Amino acid sequence: MTRIEAVVNGKKVTKTVDDNRLLVTFLREDLGLTGTHVGCDTTQCGACVVNIDGDTVKSCTSLAAGANGCSITTIEGVAHGERLHRVQEAFHRHHALQCGYCTPGLIITAIDIIEKAQGPLDEATVRQELKGNLCRCTGYQNIVSAILDAAEKYAMSSVSKVA
Ligand code: FES
Ligand code: FES
Numbered sequence: 138m139t140r141i142e143a144v145v146n147g148k149k150v151t152k153t154v155d156d157n158r159l160l161v162t163f164l165r166e167d168l169g170l171t172g173t174h175v176g177c178d179t180t181q182c183g184a185c186v187v188n189i190d191g192d193t194v195k196s197c198t199s200l201a202a203g204a205n206g207c208s209i210t211t212i213e214g215v216a217h218g219e220r221l222h223r224v225q226e227a228f229h230r231h232h233a234l235q236c237g238y239c240t241p242g243l244i245i246t247a248i249d250i251i252e253k254a255q256g257p258l259d260e261a262t263v264r265q266e267l268k269g270n271l272c273r274c275t276g277y278q279n280i281v282s283a284i285l286d287a288a289e290k291y292a293m294s295s296v297s298k299v300a
Contacts, residue, residue, distance in 0.1 A: 139202040145170070146214025154201050160194070161185045163201035164211060172212035172241045176271070183270030186242035187211050193249045195269070212241035215248065224248050227287035228280070235274035243270050243280060251288045258288040 140153045145168060152167055164170045164187065176184035178197050185197040188210040215222040221229070224247050234240045250266045251258065263284050264277070272280065 139205065141201055141205045143204050143206065144208040146210060156200070156202055158201040160187070160196035160199040160201045160204055163204070164196060164209075167201075170211050170213050174238055174241055176238065181271065182239070183242040183246060184239055186245045186270065188245055188249060193246055210245070212244055215244060222248065223290055224251065224284070224287045227283040227290070231279045231283035231286060233275065233279040233283040239270060239272040239274075243267070243272065246270050247280075247284045247287065250284065251291050254288065257292065258285060260285065263288075 138153050139156050139158075140151070141163070142149070142151050144150070145164075150168065152163070154163055154167065158167075161173055161175055164173050165175075173187055173196060174184035175197055176182035180195045180198045183195065185195055186193050187196050188194070189204060189207050216225060222244070224244055228234060228240065228244065228247075233243075246267065246269070250263065254262075260281055263281050267277070267280070267284075
């Protein structure tokens with residue numbers, strides 16, 4: 138068994154879990170954060186992406202024990218109360234989803250792409266950076282448009298992490 142002390146979506150969490158507990162199971166079943174989805178279980182689809190200490194991680198193939206002492210952000214943690222994160226707003230504005238199954242992982246990935254961009258984002262870069270996130274519904278065009286739109290709004294703001 139492993140005792141986990143972590144900050145999840147800004148709240149301190151303490152739990153004891155089996156050593157082989159997957160991070161996605163810990164989030165979904167132990168913490169009830171079911172916005173993080175499981176699409177493949179094999180690190181291919183990106184439905185399970187969460188942010189740990191500033192980097193994106195596929196939680197379906199990560200151990201919960203590895204998150205001990207870390208700060209984790211899931212899709213439940215990106216909005217500010219009733220106010221959507223600007224990447225969520227952009228997805229809404231551009232109709233960048235159909236079934237929505239891939240969307241939580243895509244939003245977490247998109248925020249990471251935008252925040253780590255060293256300069257203006259272009260379509261080719263966004264498509265390259267999305268290679269770990271599979272969407273079976275949309276054909277990606279609206280997702281890419283939403284990310285480029287949100288990136289532009291980030292660039293116009295001096296505050297990078299404000300929703
Ligand atoms: S469920 Fe983790 S990458 Fe598909
Ligand atoms: S919107 Fe359905 S899988 Fe992406």
